[in-house]
Amino acid sequence: MDPTSPTAAGRWARPAFWIALYLALIALPLLVLLLGDRPGGGGFAWDFALIVGYAALAMMGVQFALTARFKRATAPFGIDVIYYFHRYLAVVAFALLVLHVVVLLVTRPEAVGSVDPRVAPGYMSLGWLALLAFVAIVLSSLLRKTLGLGYDAWRRVHTVLAVLGVLFALLHVLGSGSYLVTPAKRAFWIALALSWVLLAIHVRLFRPLWLRRHPWRVAEVREERGRSWTVAVEPAHGHRFDYQPGQFAWVTLRASPFAMREHPFSISSSPTRPGRLEFTIKALGDFTATIGGIRPGETAWVDGPYGTFGTDHHPEARGYVFIAGGVGIAPIISMLRACADRGETRPLWLFYGNRRWDRVVFREELDALAGRLDLRIVHVLGDPPDGWEGERGYIDRAVLERHLPARGEELHHFVCGPQPMIQLAERSLRALDVPASRVHSEIFDLA
Structure with missing residues (x-):
């Protein structure tokens, strides 16, 4: 294909647009801080530490958007790539957060003060709590299997810690004042944080509500070779499910769609045979080891399709x-x-x-x-x-x-x-x- 053709140009334009939007979501909150009145007299190290801290918070907040599963935004890359992007950017954001703390401890220890919550200002204690929440997120994510933390439990803990970490961090920066010296800047950052929380609510409340109105029924469970099983499901109300060969979906079995017990599985059936989805699953993990016990007639919830892995592309x-x-x-x-x-x-x-x-x-x-x-x-x-x-x-x-x-x-x-x-x-x-x-x-x- 000619790389200058309209089709090729369109393929480059879509990912370029979403990458530019992501960078804008990180940069805009920082640019707002530089408008109008700014604190003075702190010196380069002080200003650097504050800006790095704000950048870390902005990156942590945008993480909610990366995992919100917006199909149009993830389509140019594949949602599996987006999730890996989410994982490594979280490490980068955490590194910036640690840099923020280290620079302040080295250059302005008197501004940091005591870590004892009995004598430290409330906003500083909230900052330490935010740091602990992000430490727990990063360690539990990178070492989940080493720690023996089950996938379902990890997802619930991950979500709660992420929301609390961002809220604690926002209260910390609002309490410390620093660059948020005007009501407009404070209002902007509060609105920004609320948008991050709304994204979490969208994923954990609104999407499960939609799924609950579109249940599926297990039609067949058959054993395959290699300790694998194929689970076939059909829409309980006959609704359409359009997908492309090679895509996957998040599937919830034996749980409510609100329970955060969904698992990503590749679709092994073909869209040329509509009305039925099949997922071929190997008995490996804490949930998949029980897949052979699923019985026809049980309710399933299917969130998808996702992914760009396929010949149709x-x-x-x-x-x-x-x-x-x-x-x-x-x-x-x-x-x-x-x-x-x-x-x-x-x-x-x-x-x-x-x-x-x-x-x-x-x-x-x-x-x-x-x-x-x-x-x-x-x-x-x-x-x-x-x-x-x-x-x-x-x-x-x-x-x-x-x-x-x-x-x-x-x-x-x-x-x-x-x-x-x-x-x-x-x-x-x-x-x-x-x-x-x-x-x-x-x-x-x-x-």
Whole structure:
């Protein structure tokens, strides 16, 4: 595709717009502080520490927007990328917050005063509480699995700490005065903080209210290979659910949509077969280990679809290469089913990594799809059975080079599976001179 064509220009314009908006949401609150009256006499270190603190608070606040799941804003990037962006920007914001505290402690310890809440001003104690809340957020997020903190419990704690941290920080800056020396500036920052809280309310109240009016019913639960299960759901009131092959949704089972017990799962069914959604899930975590106990007739809540991982986003490709590991086949089987139903004639390759042959999910269906499509399937096993003549080990450069055409840069590549497998596949494709714009990875672990 010509990079100057209108279609290509549109693809660049949309992400550029949302990136510019994000930067504006961070910069505008800081620019407001510089308008009109400003405090004087503090010196460079004092002003630097204050501005860094305000910047940290603004970044923390905009985090609520990043996780609000606005489909139009996340579409140019993919919501999995947005969640990773959210995670790393939270670390940056926290680093700025720590810098704010350290600079003040080193240059103006008398302004910081005592940490003892019995003698310290209330606004300073609130500042320390905000810092503790953000410390708890960062540590519990980065070390969630190490700490053995369950996903559901972590999400509830994360939300409560985030709201309290931002509110405590806002009360801290309002109490300290500093750059908020005029009623207009104070009103602006109060309105800004309220908008952040409203975003949290939108996610935790208004969206669950909408979901509650659109329930689903479990139609089937069937066991697959590799300790995986496929859960099929159908809309209880017959409402439409339009999606593209390769997308995912947040699913709530055996809980209210208000309970914050939703989990992201790839859709394994195809939109060419409407009226029913299927999610293929591996029994791995605290919730997924119980998935086989779900029974037909139970109520489900589905929030979606989300994601840009799919062939429909790249119709110009000469062909498609799919690289999957384990249950990472779920979004890829959705694309393959859609390709077969649509009569796709372009060449397709599937590299599917598993440890053992008896754990290959959808093994028989993949063989059937190979008969309907121009599909070459390459199974790669880590622990192959006796007499195995196929590929062994990992899906690396050597495996890809043996089976892909020389001009693989004309193809689009879709990678889904465990993070180490994704990283290896991406490195291997780079070594084969595949442009990054033609490699699309679906990230499993959003938290």
